[in-house]
Amino acid sequence: MQLLRKEDIYPKEVYERLRPEWRRRIMVEKQKRRVSVGDHCTVHFENRDTMHYQVQEMLRAENSWDKPGAIEAELEAYNPIIPRRGELSATLMFEYEDRAERDAALRKLVGIEDHVWLQIDDTPPIRAQFDRLQLDPQRISSVQYIKWHLSDEQRRLLKQEGTVVRIRIDHPAYSAQAVLSEETRRAIMNDPD
Numbered sequence: 001m002q003l004l005r006k007e008d009i010y011p012k013e014v015y016e017r018l019r020p021e022w023r024r025r026i027m028v029e030k031q032k033r034r035v036s037v038g039d040h041c042t043v044h045f046e047n048r049d050t051m052h053y054q055v056q057e058m059l060r061a062e063n064s065w066d067k068p069g070a071i072e073a074e075l076e077a078y079n080p081i082i083p084r085r086g087e088l089s090a091t092l093m094f095e096y097e098d099r100a101e102r103d104a105a106l107r108k109l110v111g112i113e114d115h116v117w118l119q120i121d122d123t124p125p126i127r128a129q130f131d132r133l134q135l136d137p138q139r140i141s142s143v144q145y146i147k148w149h150l151s152d153e154q155r156r157l158l159k160q161e162g163t164v165v166r167i168r169i170d171h172p173a174y175s176a177q178a179v180l181s182e183e184t185r186r187a188i189m190n191d192p193d
Contacts, residue, residue, distance in 0.1 A: 001048045001191065003079045004055060006072065012065045015056050026053045032187040037167050038176025040105065044091040045188045051078045080131075081145050083191045086155065092116065092128075092144040094174075107139045108173035115171035116146060120154045121163050150192050159189045 010018065026049065033045040044050075055074045064070035083089035094109065096102035113135055116128040128146040150158065157163045165185050168177040180188075 001082050001084065001193075003082055004048065004052055004075055006075065008052065009055060009059070009071050009075075012060075012063075015060065019056075019060075022053065026050065029187065032183050035167060035178050035180055035184060037169055037178045038174065040095055041169060041174065041176065042093050042095065043167055043178075044093070045184070045191065046081050046083070046089045046091060047188075047191050048082050051082050054078055083147065086150050086192050088118065088148045088150065088188060088191055090128075090146050090148075092146050094140075094142045102142065103139075105173070106142060109140045109171060110137060112140055112144070112169075112171050112174075115169055115174075117166075117168045117170070118148045119166045119168065120150070121157045121165075123151070123154050123157065125168065126150065126154070155192045158185065158192065 030044065030050060033047075033050070035043045035045075037043055055071075055078050058074050058078075059065050059070065062070070081089050081091070094102075094105060096105055113130040114127070116130075117125040118128065119125040126148045128148055131145045134141045134144055158165065162182070163185060165180040166177055167180070169175060
């Protein structure tokens with residue numbers, strides 16, 4: 001998938017005009033790409049469109065379109081999340097309403113980078129590759145950026161109607177799995193191309 005360039009970013013006035021319809025479209029797309037894994041974890045499969053929207057929203061939230069280097073900084077932060085050829089990319093979120101419960105859980109989840117898997121049909125499970133800058137030996141961040149590198153066979157199977165795709169977390173402090181809906185499989189099937 002092609003990375004975002006500065007020229008792809010809409011100026012403030014254009015984005016504000018386009019935003020209502022674009023936001024509706026992206027929210028529908030994001031819903032198709034969202035998978036709950038247990039009670040406290042969601043996986044959001046990302047692509048160029050979701051990251052383009054994220055960059056625009058960050059610029060909007062910070063009103064930083066005209067600040068020197070702001071667009072470049074957002075592109076530097078979000079371009080690495082766009083899947084490249086042979087990859088699926090996702091935002092992994094651990095969500096707890098209670099702050100104390102969340103803090104305790106995030107401390108217990110140290111080492112999560114060795115325990116998140118994607119399995120496509122009967123091929124060997126693929127361990128997620130985490131952004132090492134987000135890992136800490138004391139406490140993990142509640143938001144993690146992850147990628148899975150798919151073989152040609154896994155990419156082919158991902159495109160087949162009815163292929164079972166699973167996400168599994170087998171950390172001692174959090175164990176859960178989810179089967180992707182057919183709608184989600186279809187939404188992500190071309191991401192690795």
